[in-house]
Amino acid sequence: MKQPQRIASGGRIDRAAPLSFTFDGETYQGFKGDTLASALLANDIHLVGRSFKYHRPRGILTAGSEEPNALVGLRRDEGQNTPNLRATQIELYSGLDAVSQNRFPSLSFDIGAVNDLLSPLFAAGFYYKTFMWPQSFWNKVYEPFIRAAAGLGNAPRDADRDRYANTYAHCDVLVIGSGPAGLAAATAAAESGARVILCDEQREMGGSLLHENDPSVAISSEPAGQWVEKTLADLAANDRVTLLPRTTAFGYFAQNFVALAERVTDHLADPDPRLPRERLWQVRAKQVVIATGAIERPMVFPENDRPGIMMAEAGRIYLNRYGAKVGSRVVIATACDTAYHAAIDLKQAGIEVDLVADLRPDPQGAAIDAAKAAGIRVEPAMVVTGTQGRKRVSKALLGRVRPDGSVVSAGSIACDCLLMSGGWTPNVSLYSQSRGKVVFDEASGAFVPGPSVQAERSAGSCRGINGLAAVIEDGFEAGEVAAKAAIGKGKRPEAPEVSGGEAGSGGTLGALPHDRDAARVRAFVDFQNDVTAKDVKLAVREGFQSIEHIKRYTTTGMATDQGRLSNMNALSIASTALDRTIPDVGLTTFRQPYTPVTFGTLATTSRGDLFDPVRQTPIHGWAEEQGAAFEDVGLWKRAWYFPKPGEGMHEAVARECATVRETVGLFDASTLGKIEVVGPDAAEFLNRIYTNPWLKLGVGKLRYGLMLNEAGFIMDDGVVGRIAEDRFHVTTTTGGAPRVLAHMEDYLQTEWPDLDVWLTSTTEQWAVIAVQGPKAREAIAPLVEGIDLAPEAMPHMSMQTGTICGVPTRLFRVSFTGELGFEINVPASKGREVWEAVWERVKALEGCAYGTETMHVLRAEKGYIIVGQETDGTVTPDDVGMDWAIGKKKADFVGMRSLARPDIVVSGRKQLVGLLTDNPSVVLEEGAQVTQEARPALKTSALGHVTSSYHSPALGRSIALALVADGRAKTGSTLYVPMPDGPIAVEVVSPVFYDPQGARLDV
């Protein structure tokens, strides 16, 4: 297939590798090495998108990541599209399927283009001014309208199937940008012996040297391209150097933490699914060299946004690097010397370059002379005052700038491409991200990096150094100094001899003069956000003074390039309108990311099953095989209930509860937090940490421990066993384990460092098998050795060590059900085999396995609290009726003093009570409010709330626990739980519903 604008030879594309691709459904051809933009241009396609606000036809403006117009969506397959990619950065592959955006029904006929005719309505602040009142319009009129009109591109429908990777990397010197300055800096740093990472957002490294075809430009007497090749080969051969092409440094954070996004497979037609699509590099660099070059500035003249109007250097890049002609009849508008190189190169490629219109009254220099010598018409003091052409520029209107600054028409000129160059803006984005403050350089009229805030330096044209020899020199110096700072030694490579590539001069800022009706023309400043020179002036007229406010009001500089193209022009216009100097107005801060980053790259491997650790107990597999339902408790998976065939949750739980009370149940309590507290001062330490007394607890005895924070509120509880004089086995709640250990360590290390006691988490050392029910003893007796299970030898709240099934165990006699109970602690790896042995016994006794739901019901029947359910961080021991757990003779423990605070001893605090609904089949909703009146007046305070609520199989009715103001004094009275369907009457009762004397424990 034809590529009408492809030159016969030259460029860095592989003409032996033609590639087919589609754009808006049409099939085209390009070559390996093309970008989508260069391939489209080779096919003479300039119209590639519609603008955001006015839906104006737009073409490819640049050849880099700052591209504001040529945003397309890429489809890999149905539901997997990536919107808003810059065609200038998309590497062509076979079968690439791109679609234009922001148009309906088609790119060339777009209904939204009516916005362009209505443009006077859409000036700066349009949304703020329009969508104000009436309030009732918001939901039905304004929001749907804004939603339909807002946004670019279509979000993908399906979940992202690609993988994403992450790498943490460290280096002595990170060099960002691989143009002449970056290559030189990396070389100097590498030769100094530093660990170097060199990254560049482009496929190929070399920056501007990749399109430097001028035979007069030579480095060490070789063409620039050869110097690039040789330099890269040397760097690649050094195993302390990492070269990262296709990698954008998108965020510069504190302490030289720089985030890079590497595009690993986006350029491949058929990527191996095992490869990550992108890789996030989290680099910690001792020193950073920023070598991000300069960006050519658009000229702000009326209708400067038509397809076919491009940056001059982009025209040169497409020609020299990609072999694509940007037009057949080209006019160049410039205010600086570099555009003349484009003029000469295009002319030499056989393109008609009919005019260079130079804004400057008397441009002089080698480049101008060369252009003239090549037969190119150069007009000084000439400005483009407008353009024509609907989907592609067809004509440029010209004006002559008189010495007084006014403009008179100088006719017009036909063209199919208009190249422009307003000069060069040093790319200070990353310096600005590093929190450095730019300073204004009057000589060059540009902001350049000021003092370093972090360990970084800029090199080359991103700090206003121009001319090839000077840039390479600057790079070498930056690399040497960076290496020296990082590793203590720096080596300066011998500077190569450079010929050609001298620095040009010139440049302009802001809106250009013209002879047109100012009220009727639009000169674009920010192409992506459709911000015109007029909008910026309007913002100033409406009273905005700060450039940061002007930015937000007009949205100039808020495009995906973060204003790299637009900021200086916008600032200049604002400065003129404000009648203040540019440095006085100041530049807005550049934000991360440098270019857009995918969510996948930020999430990396943290997704799906690997998003969080999923913690499973040693018995998990057994529960799974039994068909248990699981619930998440923190990171743990816990068996929730064990349904038999045909059972729902309610039936299963009812059966499990009844079985435990009648025979015996088996419960996996392995997730309970465990801490081994060891040392001569262990008892003293626990005495200070828990409310209970510990000094006299005998070896082999258990005690329920209640832990408060210093404010007097309950923070955790658990059973503690004394293994030896100087050794305690402490248990905590499942979710509270890390918090309790941290709390204990805090007091131990910072308040009582004199105590000889140490804490070790043993949560996962032990599997814990709870055997609960009247037949619990019978269940384990045949399996136990060396332990006397008789009630008098092993009463409630005692422990013994011995073996079970031949496995060493710490056997606790403890109950969280109100029944006779044991907790078998065995080494984790033996958990399942012991469990299965006990299970055989339990089965034989017609018992069951039960899950956390049954555990909750059984403990609620007994009025046992669960920390975090009955308590919420504002509940004291007395509030839940647990004054008995406080050691009355103790002089101090954590939280003790707070229990005497006025707000704690005051009457009227919420207290734990039981609630019984009048209708026994009604189960209250947990969290429901409890009120005095059935239908309380609005703004009446509730008395409290329901904390736990279940159907109780043992009582054959519903039960609930609640925190109610002065609850204990309200015992016997009727309160209400107002619900949407009407109030539910409840009777206040004791929170202990079942076996209040505890007779069942004592068997």
Place this chain on the structure above:
Amino acid sequence: MLLIHCPYCGVERPEIEFRYGGEAHIARPAEPSKLSDEEWAEFLYMRTNPRGLMAERWRHVHGCGRFFNAIRDTVSDRFLKVYKAGEKRPDMKKLAAEAAQ
């Protein structure tokens, strides 16, 4: 991600290995029961919350596990000094002057 120097490990590690522990040098009273309600409230709740240098507790929770103290500038988020638990609070004015240079 900030890097924090651990005075026990002798290395810098990312802040995610550490846990913030509030203001430093607030000792728990030896005999809390002898304190008035006002004094106890002062100990429990009142913190200086300065703009600028602050002495604070950090714990290298996912490292050596030790609590230590640090002087951090709450404006710039820079750590000016770290020191072991039990060591005296450094001269804050001197540190501030050094940091200003």
Place this chain on the structure above:
Amino acid sequence: MSEIAIHQANGAAPVVSARGAKVNLAAPLARFSFRGPEAACVKAGPAFRTGLPTTPLSSSHTQTRAALWLGPDEWLLLAADGSAGQIFGVIEAALGDTPHALVDVSERNTALIVSGPRAAWLLNSQLFLDLDDTVFHVGMATRTLFAKAEIVLWRTGKDQFVIECWRSFLPYVAGLLAEVARELEVA
């Protein structure tokens, strides 16, 4: 430094076997958390048959024993010979009344052996430490984070590391390593 080989692959199929990187589950070991001041540390070393190092982030080892510094008063003791109960008795006897805490954590931890020229690269997918062998050299050990899991990382060779973590975190750590290693399968 002689080869550190306290951890041995457990004989099951490796978690990862890719070009340049291998991850194996380690066979069971006796493990202890030892806590105490210097007086305890000097007595424990001879009893455990390898000295307890006092340099931060360092380790000591013999053919079958290793002691990893985890904190100024905390060591992880690893033993490939002898039962946990027997070793526990020997150390306790040697310490006598000297204040200390010795806790059996043999079953709390499990370990992965990550080896091969790409081992450091594989680890650095989730681990932010600089694993250059001049920075984190052979023998160094530290508690740190592997993505969202706390681990102890021990460099046992230029291209070999051991990850000790709590047993319920192992599937997560191994799962991430396997996921990341997928790209190593691609030629």
